[in-house]
Amino acid sequence: MEYNITLGDFDFTTAQNIISGNQKLTLSPEAEKAIIDCRRYLDKKTSENHSAIYGINTGFGSLYKTSIDTADLETLQSNLVKSHACGTGDEVPREVVKLMLLLKIQGLSYGKSGAHIDTIKRLIYFYNNDILPVIYTQGSLGASGDLAPLAHLSLPLLGLGEVYYEGKKVSTEKVYKNHNLHPLKLKSKEGLALLNGTQFMSAYLLHILHTVEKLKPYIEKTAALSLDAFDGRIEPFSDLPHLVRKQPGQLVTAQKMRALLKGSEIIKRPKQHVQDPYSFRCIPQVHGASYDAIDYAHTVLKNEMSSVTDNPTVFPEEDEIISAGNFHGQPLALTLDFLSMALAELGSISERRIYKLVSGQRDLPEFLVNNPGLNSGFMIPQYTAASIVSQNKQMCMPSCVDSIDSSNGQEDHVSMGANSAVKAWKITENLRRIYSIELLNAAQALEFRRPLKTSEKLEHLLKDFRSHVPFVKNDTELYKLMHKSENYILSKTT
Numbered sequence: 001m002e003y004n005i006t007l008g009d010f011d012f013t014t015a016q017n018i019i020s021g022n023q024k025l026t027l028s029p030e031a032e033k034a035i036i037d038c039r040r041y042l043d044k045k046t047s048e049n050h051s052a053i054y055g056i057n058t059g060f061g062s063l064y065k066t067s068i069d070t071a072d073l074e075t076l077q078s079n080l081v082k083s084h085a086c087g088t089g090d091e092v093p094r095e096v097v098k099l100m101l102l103l104k105i106q107g108l109s110y111g112k113s114g115a116h117i118d119t120i121k122r123l124i125y126f127y128n129n130d131i132l133p134v135i136y137t138q139g140s141l142g143a144s145g146d147l148a149p150l151a152h153l154s155l156p157l158l159g160l161g162e163v164y165y166e167g168k169k170v171s172t173e174k175v176y177k178n179h180n181l182h183p184l185k186l187k188s189k190e191g192l193a194l195l196n197g198t199q200f201m202s203a204y205l206l207h208i209l210h211t212v213e214k215l216k217p218y219i220e221k222t223a224a225l226s227l228d229a230f231d232g233r234i235e236p237f238s239d240l241p242h243l244v245r246k247q248p249g250q251l252v253t254a255q256k257m258r259a260l261l262k263g264s265e266i267i268k269r270p271k272q273h274v275q276d277p278y279s280f281r282c283i284p285q286v287h288g289a290s291y292d293a294i295d296y297a298h299t300v301l302k303n304e305m306s307s308v309t310d311n312p313t314v315f316p317e318e319d320e321i322i323s324a325g326n327f328h329g330q331p332l333a334l335t336l337d338f339l340s341m342a343l344a345e346l347g348s349i350s351e352r353r354i355y356k357l358v359s360g361q362r363d364l365p366e367f368l369v370n371n372p373g374l375n376s377g378f379m380i381p382q383y384t385a386a387s388i389v390s391q392n393k394q395m396c397m398p399s400c401v402d403s404i405d406s407s408n409g410q411e412d413h414v415s416m417g418a419n420s421a422v423k424a425w426k427i428t429e430n431l432r433r434i435y436s437i438e439l440l441n442a443a444q445a446l447e448f449r450r451p452l453k454t455s456e457k458l459e460h461l462l463k464d465f466r467s468h469v470p471f472v473k474n475d476t477e478l479y480k481l482m483h484k485s486e487n488y489i490l491s492k493t494t
Contacts, residue, residue, distance in 0.1 A: 004028045005109045009306040012298055015206055018102065024128045025105060027120070034111025035120060039187070041316035042114040046073075046188060054312055054323040056189045077191030078158055084151035084195055085161065087136030092149065092200075094132050094164055096425075099203035100153055101127045103305060104194070112308040112315065113193040122157055122184055131175055134162040135200075141406060142329035142399075142417030145310065146200030149418070154194040159183030189312070196310035201332040204421035205301050208339065208428050212294060214493040215432060219346060220253070221461055222439045223287065224260040226353045227267075227280050228454045229445035231362045234258065234267050236281045242288075249288030249295070257283060264455040273362075279352035286349045293342035300335040333400035333417030340424045344392040347427075347434040351385040357441045358382050368444045368472075375475045378441055381482060385437045388430045395423045432493070436486035440469065447471055 003014070003023045007030055017023070027035075042056075052058050058067060092100075105123050108115045126132070133156050139148030155161030156172040159182070165175050176182065186194075237258045242251040261267045275281060312323040358378050360366035369377025399416040406414060443465055446454060453459055468488045469481055 002026050005031050005106060007031055007034060007110055009302070010106050011302045011305065012206070012209065015099075015102065015305065016210060019099075019210070025102070025124045027109060027124070031109045031111070032117065035109060035115065035117050038111040038114055038314050038316055039116055042189060042314055042321070043187075045321065053321055056192075056312070056321075073188040074185055077186035077188065080191035080195060081151050081154045081158060081186070082160065084147050085155050087139040087148045087152050089136050089138030092135040092137055093207075096203050096207050097132045097135055097153070097164075098127065098130070099206050100135070100149070100199045101132070103199040103202050103206070104150070104153065104197060106305065107197060107199065107308055107310070108193060110308050112313050113310050114187075114189040114314045115193045116187050116190060119157060119184060119186065119190055119194075122181075125181075126156065126163075129179070130165065131156070131179075132164045133172075134164065134169060137418075137422050140200055140418035141404070141411075142198075142201060142333055142415035142420070143325075143327065143413070144407075144411055145196035145327035146198060146329070146418055147195050149200040150195045150197055153199075154191070157184045157186070157194070189314075192312070193310045196327040198304060198307075198309045198327065198329050198332055198417070201329050201336065201417045201421045202301065202304050204425055205297065205332060205336060205339075206305070208336075208421075208424055209294065209297060209301060211428055211493065212343065212431075215428075215435070215489070216291070218439070218489050218492060219287070219350075219431075219435055220256050221260060221458065222435050222442060223283050223350070223353070224257050225442040225446060225454065225458050225461065226357060226438060227257070227276075227283070228261060228264055228458065229266075229442045229449065230276070230280060230353070230356060230364075231266060231271065231273075231449070232276045232280045233271055233273075234261060236276070237261075237284065242284055245285075247285075247288055247292065249291035250284045251288070253288040253291065254284040260457055261455050262457075264458070265452045266449055266454055269452070277352070277356055279349050279356060283349070286345060290342040290346050293338055297335050297339045300331055304332060329415035329417030330400065333415035333420045336417060336420035336424045337396075337398035337400050340392075340420070340427050341396050343424070343427050343431050344389075344396050347392055347431045348389050350434050350438045351382070351389045354382050354385050354438050354441050357445045364445055364448055368441060368448070369475070370473060377472070377475065378444060378478070381437050381440065381478060384482070385434050388434055392427050392430050395427055399423065432489055433486055436489050437482060439465065439489065440481060440485040443469070444472060 001021050001023045003018050004026050006028045108120050133153050135149050135152040140146040161172050237254040242254050309326045311327050312321050314321050358367045366372040367377030367379045369375040399419040402416050403413045405412050469484045
């Protein structure tokens with residue numbers, strides 16, 4: 001299947017369909033025309049007008065006062081890519097790199113960047129043939145665009161750098177020989193078009209939301225299973241209290257919990273206790289608030305994916321070339337930091353439920369095992385969850401409030417959104433691990449309620465889970481079961 005890149009909006013669902021369907025990219029006729037027309041306008045404008053235009057016939061950053069001779073304009077752009085490829089640290093996951101390519105292609109295709117059609121088609125060739133540049137997580141300040149990561153994304157256009165191809169990291173030169181390709185010579189402004197932009201931050205945000213949307217059903221199922229295993233009450237999930245609060249995520253979460261627990265023999269039996277702890281009773285309020293934050297992140301991402309975020313921006317119809325600041329990552333940095341806190345809170349309340357399940361309350365054995373004392377049972381998985389939750393809390397210090405001066409003071413307020421993005425992804429991975437521990441505990445606890453049954457939906461989950469992870473009768477190497485539980489959720493959410 002193919003996805004035809006157009007000048008219209010580009011949204012989360014479209015991106016999901018491209019990814020899940022492994023679709024190839026092509027340019028629509030309207031996109032090709034917009035790209036070619038913009039490039040022609042830019043060439044004509046620069047040949048007729050010899051006044052300074054930032055980044056086209058001047059230096060970059062604080063070097064904007066330096067004029068560049070016409071004969072050196074192409075060299076200027078290739079020098080920009082080479083000099084800015086200064087990434088370090090861990091490699092960016094390849095699935096994120098592919099999203100960076102997708103978003104960079106889409107952004108350049110609106111015909112407001114001055115990129116040459118050949119350059120965009122080469123990026124499309126990389127995408128369609130899974131030629132994925134090696135990019136590093138550290139190096140971007142999240143303003144002037146994601147300069148270092150996007151420079152590494154662009155190096156292969158010049159025949160430089162390294163790429164992953166057919167599962168192996170190789171030199172771009174080797175792939176070019178195999179594919180009979182030749183390095184491109186960037187035209188004026190093209191280096192800036194490639195490097196200025198928010199595609200590193202946007203790709204991470206897209207990847208995180210893609211992962212979280214698949215994880216959410218297992219977050220809800222696990223919470224419902226824990227509630228039933230703890231012999232919790234259903235009344236807090238009635239519509240009535242949530243209708244008078246008017247927070248949308250709260251009501252939806254309550255309704256989903258009721259649906260998951262419908263028909264449970266445990267939930268409907270009489271209770272001795274009149275209230276449950278907050279970690280159970282306030283699932284709608286806490287989970288719902290996080291889901292509302294996730295919805296907000298979707299809105300910001302949708303806007304960004306349909307945006308032109310390089311600089312200067314070229315407007316052929318208006319006869320304008322405007323140097324502004326669309327590369328600034330503040331909308332994404334704020335959102336990623338907000339999202340990090342929302343995801344961390346989902347993990348935090350999960351760990352509290354784990355703690356309650358192993359505490360020996362409500363006729364459950366201490367640490368969810370027969371013969372506690374002789375057996376330590378599920379004592380230490382809670383420690384592990386607590387340590388992960390603590391790490392998430394430490395990573396929730398917002399990066400966006402930590403601007404730092406750069407480029408001799410010309411770039412004096414930056415978003416630090418790239419750091420926000422990398423941290424948010426680590427929190428997302430941690431969230432999956434926390435819920436895999438809760439699922440392991442909840443499934444264990446539910447067995448001590450037998451012969452009573454939970455709901456049909458949750459019994460189905462338990463049966464499927466037990467085909468991968470056994471009930472623990474006596475102490476065993478729990479890390480193996482923890483890994484199996486994580487792999488179980490991973491297999492259902494990728």
